Amino acid sequence: MIAVMVSLLVVEDHALVREGLVQTLRQLEPGVMVFEAADCNAATTLLEQGQVFDLMLLDLGLPGLDGLSYLGKLRKHYPSMPVVILSAYDDSHTVGQAMKGGAAGFVSKTYSSDQLLEVLREVLAGQVFTPDRLPATSVKASARPPVGGFSDPTQFGLTDRQAEVLGLMARGKSNRDIAGLLGLSEGTVKIHLTAIFKALGVSSRTQAMVVISRQGISL
Numbered sequence: 001m002i003a004v005m006v007s008l009l010v011v012e013d014h015a016l017v018r019e020g021l022v023q024t025l026r027q028l029e030p031g032v033m034v035f036e037a038a039d040c041n042a043a044t045t046l047l048e049q050g051q052v053f054d055l056m057l058l059d060l061g062l063p064g065l066d067g068l069s070y071l072g073k074l075r076k077h078y079p080s081m082p083v084v085i086l087s088a089y090d091d092s093h094t095v096g097q098a099m100k101g102g103a104a105g106f107v108s109k110t111y112s113s114d115q116l117l118e119v120l121r122e123v124l125a126g127q128v129f130t131p132d133r134l135p136a137t138s139v140k141a142s143a144r145p146p147v148g149g150f151s152d153p154t155q156f157g158l159t160d161r162q163a164e165v166l167g168l169m170a171r172g173k174s175n176r177d178i179a180g181l182l183g184l185s186e187g188t189v190k191i192h193l194t195a196i197f198k199a200l201g202v203s204s205r206t207q208a209m210v211v212i213s214r215q216g217i218s219l
Contacts, residue, residue, distance in 0.1 A: 006124065007033045007052065011043045011067070012059040012086070021057065021086075024113045028120060040065040053081055055124055057107075060087035060098070068101060075102040082123050082206065090131050100213060104206045105129035127172045128209045153217055157199045165192040169205060170212055 008025050012018040018036055025034045035051065037043040039062055047053075056074070060067035067085060074083055082104035087094060090108040098106050105123045107116055108131055119129045153163035161182075168178045175193070179186045197203055200211045211217070 005031050005033055006054050007035070008120075009035045009037065009043060009046065009051075009053045009056045011037045011040065011056060011062065011070075013038050013062050024116060025057070025120070027113070028117055039063060040067075040070040043070075047078065055104075055120060056081060056083045057086055057120070058083050060085055060089070060094070068097060071098065071101045071103060079203065079207075084120065084123055084129070095131060096213075099128075099130060100210055102206055102210055106131050122172065125174055126205055127174060128206055129172070156217070158196060162192050162196050162199075165189060166196050166208070166212075166217075169193070169196075170209065 006029060008028070010018055010021045010025065012021060015038070018038070022034050022036055026032055035046060035053070037046060041064070043056070043058075058067045058071065058074075062070070067087075071083055071085070074081065083102070084105035084107055085098040085103045086107050086109060087098075088109045090106070090110070095106050105119055105128060107119050107129075111119070122129050153166060158166065164182060165178055168181060173181070175186050175189045178184070179189045182189075184192075193205075197208060200208055202208045202211055
């Protein structure tokens with residue numbers, strides 16, 4: 001059996017911080033490959049050379065093109081690559097801007113190494129992480145309130161069951177968790193998610209979370 005190796009990219013301009021992050025990420029799992037870039041240009045060079053990454057950890061305060069602006073370009077050209085934002089600022093406005101921009105997660109630089117690794121494991125498992133809660137191993141996950149009013153899921157053509165699946169997904173539940181909670185098979189959950197993504201006009205959990213936030217879908 002051939003092992004599937006996880007490949008990560010760290011984009012951080014401070015060399016000492018970057019080196020520490022690289023060492024931490026190497027603890028994620030055996031054989032993980034960690035690449036590094038000091039700015040957006042260096043990251044783009046790696047991507048254009050054909051390097052494929054399972055996840056990018058992107059510092060928000062980069063020189064030149066900042067992390068938030070770069071996130072927009074990444075979502076356009078590499079929509080399937082999860083991007084986790086790293087920042088010393090974790091106020092609601094900063095977090096909101098990052099998540100609306102399509103980030104798969106947001107990590108404060110005040111987090112411990114163990115918390116960072118747990119967040120990345122969640123994102124690699126297909127979940128979306130925001131700092132209104134600690135990783136699942138620390139506290140019970142809590143749902144974020146919708147922003148900008150409320151919309152009924154049925155307005156998007158979702159069935160009651162699909163709304164239930166979407167609600168659990170928004171709470172950070174994996175496909176396996178959703179299947180167990182609703183008494184469904186994982187295959188059925190995937191079918192529901194495919195229908196949900198089509199109804200919302202998205203192609204991933206991350207993009208679905210952005211629509212939920214922007215449209216204020218009540219779940």
